[in-house]
Amino acid sequence: MRQPRLFPHWARYLGYFCILVHIPIMWLRHMDAFGHSSATAPDDHSLFNRDHLFFIVTFLLMVVGLILVAFSKEKIEDEQISRLRLDSLQWAIYLNYLILIITLIATDKVNNHFILAIDTWIPLVFFIVRFRWVIFRLNQPLKTDNPS
Amino acid sequence: MKNTIRVQRAIKDITQADLAAQVNVSRQTINTIEGNIYVPSTVLALKIARVFGLPVEELFILEERD
Numbered sequence: 001m002r003q004p005r006l007f008p009h010w011a012r013y014l015g016y017f018c019i020l021v022h023i024p025i026m027w028l029r030h031m032d033a034f035g036h037s038s039a040t041a042p043d044d045h046s047l048f049n050r051d052h053l054f055f056i057v058t059f060l061l062m063v064v065g066l067i068l069v070a071f072s073k074e075k076i077e078d079e080q081i082s083r084l085r086l087d088s089l090q091w092a093i094y095l096n097y098l099i100l101i102i103t104l105i106a107t108d109k110v111n112n113h114f115i116l117a118i119d120t121w122i123p124l125v126f127f128i129v130r131f132r133w134v135i136f137r138l139n140q141p142l143k144t145d146n147p148s
Numbered sequence: 149m150k151n152t153i154r155v156q157r158a159i160k161d162i163t164q165a166d167l168a169a170q171v172n173v174s175r176q177t178i179n180t181i182e183g184n185i186y187v188p189s190t191v192l193a194l195k196i197a198r199v200f201g202l203p204v205e206e207l208f209i210l211e212e213r214d
Contacts, residue, residue: 074174
């Protein structure tokens with residue numbers, strides 16, 4: 001059977017690390033933003049100004065973290081896991097487009113950053129939560145049963 | 149589709165973990181197959197049948213609704 005292209009199992013922990021690093025950086029930035037409206041000088045309109053570079057770095061940190069968590073191999077990567085992965089991915093895409101459609105219908109001025117955020121976080125976060133939840137549920141009977 | 153894996157395991161006296169190791173899947177997968185939650189692929193069904201030395205039709209039986 002053809003194996004899906006996935007990251008090695010250890011990459012999941014690297015992904016969690018990226019996400020955990022991202023959170024305090026964003027929090028500190030958020031706190032800092034109360035004192036200063038922007039880290040970039042008002043007349044700096046270059047593409048790679050300080051704000052934009054910060055956005056790129058934090059965005060990449062979070063996205064890479066989520067991708068590594070979502071698409072790393074399980075300890076035993078068998079056909080049932082592949083099936084669960086595919087099912088969860090399908091649900092994530094459905095949810096993503098449902099929210100996108102609702103947003104487009106319910107709002108008159110759509111913020112590009114908001115759309116970017118929806119398209120980036122929702123599919124991956126929902127995929128991870130759903131995938132891990134199904135695995136957790138399937139593992140429950142094994143914890144209560146004897147090994148036979 | 150129902151199956152007789154649990155019965156065959158009892159006859160052969162092997163655990164879910166043993167069977168899982170022999171066909172290179174997780175114990176969780178064997179458990180869900182036995183519980184008719186998950187239907188295995190043809191490849192996995194053939195591997196399981198080979199462990200028990202039985203034809204696939206004796207392990208996996210189609211039901212009316214299939």
